[in-house]
Amino acid sequence: MRTSSRKNGVVASFEPSEILNDELLERLRVRAAVHDRENTFPDDDLADLKDAGYLAILVPEELGGSGLGLAEASVLQQRLAGAAPATALAINMHLVWTGVAKVLADRGIDALRFVQEGAVAGEVFAFGISEAGNDLVLFGSGTDAAPLPDGGYSFTGTKIFTSLAPVWTQLGLHGLDTSSQDAPQMVYAFVPRSEVRAGRVVVRDDWDTLGMRGTQSRTTELHDAVAPADRVVRRLAPGPNPDPLVFGIFSVFEILLASVYTGIARRALDLAVGTAGRRTSKRTGKAYSQDPDIRWRIAGMALAYDALPPQIEALARDVDDLADHGARWFSLLAGLKHRAVTAAKQIVDEAVLVAGGSSYFQGNELSRLYRDVLAGLFHPSDPESAHSTVATAWLGPIED
Structure with a gap:
């Protein structure tokens, strides 16, 4: 999938597979099951991603990075999460800081230049x-x-x-x-x-x-x-603050989190489609992909998934392009993350039902995705916080 990338006001071509190719992703996918089973950190994944320049994708080209925007990083994180969700989520936290450095630099603040230079040099920011x-x-x-x-x-x-x-x-x-x-x-x-x-x-x-x-x-x-x-x-000062650092942390964190869980949702949808094509009904002799109930279930998954990538891209590009949503920024960002993680959980739930009892076995990839996707509900903004933020945006604060 080739998309557009904007650098210095010029729209350039961006191909995610040139950074995360299929061979690399398959290696990460195989390892993901091992690290889940053994409860270990994916050191080899990190080494491969470093070699691919992934830690510096949000660093400007003049500093030695890839010069991508948040919108392009989001696409890559969706792709990475589809192969190795835990690796994507871990790397997310490093990318948050390089993303914040970009948000600040784009607004004329050079306070995190050392983060950008460090990422190019191989430092890992938590x-x-x-x-x-x-x-x-x-x-x-x-x-x-x-x-x-x-x-x-x-x-x-x-x-x-x-x-x-x-x-x-x-x-x-x-x-x-x-x-x-x-x-x-x-x-x-x-x-x-x-x-x-x-x-x-x-x-x-x-x-x-x-x-x-x-x-x-x-x-x-x-x-x-x-x-x-x-x-x-x-x-x-403590409390709600419009400072660019606070905005940078919140915007990059929410968008990249939404990206990871959207990547999980896409993988679950792909697995459900593949399973439906391979399973055959003893009753009808046809593939489950021809069963009206299964088709309805997968259609519902696709309807939920298709809404997510365009929302993420639109809000990420607004951050990249210095759009001004004023006081609405925080409700838009919290809402994006909330919709992505709740939709992803729903999609994985449905994929498990399409796959049937085999997905209940520990070695099945859907079994791991079913557990991995649950973590999305615990990241800020959690459901309570997201609803409170959005309610305040639309109804105003609660009166004393």
Whole structure:
């Protein structure tokens, strides 16, 4: 599938298979079952993706990257997730930071240039935002951020769902500064892997989950973990904030998450179609693809799936093109992610029914997709948050 890519205002041709070819994807698909079964991180997948330049797809060409936009990265993530969902979700967290760097750079802010240069050099950036019980997400934190005399910060707290835990080289995180003169302030910074070796970052080996096992999204303890001054990228007032960094994180995170689960949905649909063509009814002697009930079920899956890629592309291009949706941005982004993950779960559910009892066996790919797709409901914005955000956009805030 060849699509268009816009660079410097010029529309150029973009072929996803030139970056993620079928041979590479098949290798990743075979490994995905192994990593799911053994609960291990896909190191070989990461090595292959590094060799393909995948970690730098959102980095400008002049810095050594592919120069793609968010819309093109979304297509690639859908393709990757169709082969290895956990690998795609893990890499997503690295791409979030390179995507945020692009969003800022496109708006004249060079604060994350080191992320772009690091991605080209092979650094792996992890996303250390999630905290147990913190429904404020970007607008608050239970992690303490203590200022240091040289302008750096030390962080103490616990982060959860830290994907890429065994391999990250830089952990992008946030914490709350309550001791500076202008406190409270949310602090966004990056902590290097050397803090693990120093014992100030402890990565628990506690990732043993229902699905998405290959992400190895382990709990991360911070014990005065130091982010140097040149890696402190933003200090912001807590609460809802229109700052470009907050917008960048939310927009890239939601769009790329929607992409991963849309990729899972497409794979489930393809597997259902293939199964329907191979299974034969003892009653009629015909393939199940000729059964009216099966055809109706697959049509429903396709109707749900077909709505997703155009929505993702449209909103991703709006981010790339600096469109201004004003206060509606957050409801549009939360709604996109919510629709994608709920539709993907529905599509996988239907695919399992089309495939029949064989999909109940652990070795069946649909069995893994059935478990992997569930993780989508737990990522921000969760269903409650998405509905609250959209209700506020349409009805205004709840009155005191």
